[in-house]
Amino acid sequence: TFVRSAGGYAANVEAFTTLVPDPIDFAGAPAPVIYDSPGTTTIATLVNHANETVPGAPEGGWTAAHTLKNVVLALSHLDGSRELVVVGLPGDRDIDDKRVEVAFAPAEVEPATAEDLAKNPVLVRGFIGPWSETGAVLGEKSATGIRYLVDPRVVDGSTWITGANADDRHVYGLVAGRDFTPDGTIEAATVREGDPAPDGSGPVTLERGMEIGHIFQLGRKYAEALDLKVLDENGKLVTVTMGSYGIGITRVMAAIAELFSDDKGLIWPEAIAPFDIHVVATGKGQEAYDLADSLIEGLEEAGKDVLFDDRPKVSPGVKFGDAEILGVPQIVVSGRAAVNGEVELWDRRSGERETLPLAEAIARLTA
Structure with a gap:
């Protein structure tokens, strides 16, 4: 998957960078409040519970975008060490495995295990957040010492609902830059249709491509x-x-098959076709095969690579169908007109056919 905008921006999702919002003035913002939230171990259940029980919802109600999801990852470094890292991102986004792999390269990344979490009891599974009533929980200078990286949208002054690091409890009104300070930012969240291109060229769309x-x-x-x-x-x-x-x-082959084909088969570009010309001899008489031999001799003398279908007892229809599947750019049929010393030129891409005398056909094909 890659992204592009109408204004000309294009990038792999791994290389996409988020257009960072401006910081928000949080002077006068109310202090964070912790609410009981039993059974809300997912973003969806948290949002439903918030809209049903928590006062002060914004116009339109709480949404996943108001929540701060915290994902615990385990990094295996080249020196053999294992490090836990927590990534905070808006709850309406998910971790993109490819983007997070690039962000932490050359370390290998995987979700933290139950054993990893057991070694850090301050982190309460399902209710993890950067802050608790006793102070900072995430960050290299916090109680856990676990590195905390956030999505670039988590700017100073932004306000969040997130885990309070206590069973069945979440904190509301937690302000970035006031109540918690991450160790840095990370491009790890999924990219969506409509996200602004980093060069200001407009919203992006998601497209499919093949990496060659x-x-x-x-x-x-x-x-x-x-x-x-x-x-x-x-x-x-x-x-x-x-x-x-x-x-x-093999990826090049796949790309060629996708870009240079029709419902009948391949249509090789001339520059990379396995053969220059595909000669097909048809009919029961020997004249067609003899004329095909003469044609091939003239073509090969001119340096052309020729594929010759001289299979006996195979119908013209089968041979023509195979020629379309193979997709050599120029097909030459030596058939009924062979008695007159003529062959039929068949352009695989356009489908146009033209009957010419042998000498003229050789001159045309070797020009």
Whole structure:
């Protein structure tokens, strides 16, 4: 999936950057309030409970966009260490696995396990938030010391409903920059239709594409498994950092099949076609095959790559159908007109057909 705008912006979702809102003046904002919220371990149940029981809802009611979702991730670093990180994002967004993988590369990312959470009892599953009645819970300088990164939309002054780090309790009116301070921002949330392009060229749409060329930083995972080491500038053995780059041949084939085809088969572009010309001999008489041999000789002398369908006892219809499936740009039929020394030129893309004498056909095809 990639995104693009009518104004010309285009990027993979992994490279998309959020247009950051302006900070909000929070002077005079009321203090946060904790409410009981039994059984509200999902954003949907939290929003329903808020609209049913919590006073002070905005016009139109509470929505998922008013909530701050906190996702606990586990990072496996190249040195073998494991680190917990919490990502905070608006509750109407989800984590995009590809974007979060890029954001934390070269570390490997996975959801935190029950064992991870058990080692951090301050984090109450289903009710995790950056703040509690006793102070900051998330952040490198907090009680847990767990790094806390937030979506760029969580700007200073923005106000949120989020977990209060206590069973069945949520805090309302929690203000970013006043009640909690993240360690930084992260591009990890899903990108949606209508999100503003970062260059100001308008809203984006989501499109589907195929990645042909690619570069991957493999890090040292495979190098360590292979014990692949080299001498550095100081003459010491070090494990290499590996990378992979290139063009995927099978992906190119898939892209060609999608872009250069019709309901009958492939239509190869001339520059990359496996053959220049596909000669099809049809009919029961020997004249068609003899004329086809003469045609092929003239074409190959001119440097053309020729595919010859000389299968006996195969009907013309089957041969023509196979020629359409294979999709060589130019098809030449040696059939009924062979008795007159003529062949039929058949353009695979346009479907146009023209009957010409042999010499003229060779001249046309080798021009």
